[in-house]
Amino acid sequence: MARTAGSHGPRTMEAINEAGLKLIYDHGFEAMSLRQLAAEVGIQVGSLYNHFATKQDLLVGLLKRHMETLLHSLDEALTPAAGAEEQLRAFVAFHVTYHIVRKREVFICYSELRSLDPANYTVIVGMRRAYERRLIAILERGRAEGRFTVEDAAVAAYGILAMLTGVCTWFRPNGRLTAQQVAAQYTRMVFDGLRPG
Amino acid sequence: MARTAGSHGPRTMEAINEAGLKLIYDHGFEAMSLRQLAAEVGIQVGSLYNHFATKQDLLVGLLKRHMETLLHSLDEALTPAAGAEEQLRAFVAFHVTYHIVRKREVFICYSELRSLDPANYTVIVGMRRAYERRLIAILERGRAEGRFTVEDAAVAAYGILAMLTGVCTWFRPNGRLTAQQVAAQYTRMVFDGLRPG
DNA sequence: TTTAAAAACGAGCATACGTTTTTATACTTG
DNA sequence: CAAGTATAAAAACGTATGCTCGTTTTTAAA
Missing domain, CATH: 1.10.357.10 (Tetracycline Repressor, domain 2)
Structure with missing residues (x-):
């Protein structure tokens, strides 16, 4: 598998920010895992690294x-x-x-x-x-x-x-x-x- | 090695509480590891479980x-x-x-x-x-x-x-x-x- | 002196973590 | 339509985590 249909960088970044805000607020930054974050956004863990370092x-x-x-x-x-x-x-x-x-x-x-x-x-x-x-x-x-x-x-x-x-x-x-x-x-x-x- | 000379339950518990307070304050509860805690107290990780569940x-x-x-x-x-x-x-x-x-x-x-x-x-x-x-x-x-x-x-x-x-x-x-x-x-x-x- | 409890060691468990790499597909531009 | 780039999947990396275990030694009560 690879890039999914309809994927769009800026839109994903916004979803990451919103999901990140929610997870950090709910669980704390250290307690929030990138796997949770990826699941919330609907992508795989590694793909997050296309959007932040x-x-x-x-x-x-x-x-x-x-x-x-x-x-x-x-x-x-x-x-x-x-x-x-x-x-x-x-x-x-x-x-x-x-x-x-x-x-x-x-x-x-x-x-x-x-x-x-x-x-x-x-x-x-x-x-x-x-x-x-x-x-x-x-x-x-x-x-x-x-x-x-x-x-x-x-x-x-x-x-x-x-x-x-x-x-x-x-x-x-x-x-x-x-x-x-x-x-x-x-x-x-x-x-x-x-x-x- | 095993039980160390001069070890005393209540005293250790107090040291754990003090070290725990410090580490949680400094790093947050999730970010603090039991290995850090044990090191701060001066005992091994497993020994912590003699004092809390x-x-x-x-x-x-x-x-x-x-x-x-x-x-x-x-x-x-x-x-x-x-x-x-x-x-x-x-x-x-x-x-x-x-x-x-x-x-x-x-x-x-x-x-x-x-x-x-x-x-x-x-x-x-x-x-x-x-x-x-x-x-x-x-x-x-x-x-x-x-x-x-x-x-x-x-x-x-x-x-x-x-x-x-x-x-x-x-x-x-x-x-x-x-x-x-x-x-x-x-x-x-x-x-x-x-x-x- | 005997015995049981207390307290610690040190190795190891399964799992989760952040991150990297490789590969494949979808868009975008010429 | 071809080439190039953006975006994602998938698998793996090494390390760290909370916790358990069997064992050993010290302490204190009987």
Whole structure:
């Protein structure tokens, strides 16, 4: 046997990425085998290597694409001219809804960092830092404008991010609350948590 | 060779637990091999099975012990007679410091849930729920007493827990801030985030 | 002193892993 | 239509895995 009818490189690659995302999310990167992955895609193990060089590359590809999308989407969500309060409001709304929609990517981007070899680790963590810095900058600006009370901007940012990111561990699309309701409640909590003294 | 001089069951078990904790934290449960574990402890692979039945049992043992300690320590930290505000203050301080000290146990207790087989998963998640309910109860009591503004107590609790738990991902013992400073800042943020009115 | 339990060794089991190689077929381009 | 490239199958590679086994030695109770 050999090449199957209707096979098409880019389409297979997308199927691999989707199946990889699912398997890594469900079982973890180390626990997911390439045989499982191949079965999920519907090809043989060896054929995977027409689409990536190593298992590690598959993971890095997924994480890098996710971080690029995240950073890019954030830029679109924030209007540069706006004040700190409006920017914070936009940030919270964006972060919560994005993390609900892309919950699997977000999850593996935190949990599989340790599966990255050093060079790749540096790259991904660097991108995450860039994202965090956006929020830190907003907080510092709000403090400078006298809008927020922030003892340590980085600590506050980490706290806010952790709180918001947490939604993707418990939020259920058909649960008691809608994404909007959650975003609204968290927005209020964040703003009150930063209210000027 | 056979039984080595001075060998002692409980002592070996403790060494296995400590080494297991370290290896699981560093590499993940699936990625850690029993050969690594045995080497770290200083015995042969087969000898591990004098101390646990399966690799899964090792993980469950670690997680169960951690959750029992966590729940028990919380009970000690909270004075039942106190008001909601005082209880919340005690909860935040306890949670932050405990999570800084036991950061490895906390981390694997979140990240390795998926490595548990169904029966064990149910047990551990049940214990975590019990912990979460403690905070939810405090929030609801505070709301009933008119001390806190809480739209949805569970959502608020999850948010607070995620924010506080986040410390163990970035806190460094010799970093810019002490554990007390972090706890103090987060306490203020939590209280302001729940301020009445 | 005898005996049973505890604890470790060290070899080996079957299986699974990531990866490579070879070969055959399907598309694509000239 | 022919040549070349893309894509997949299939089989195999060496290594690592969790776990079992028979055996041996130490420890502690009878």
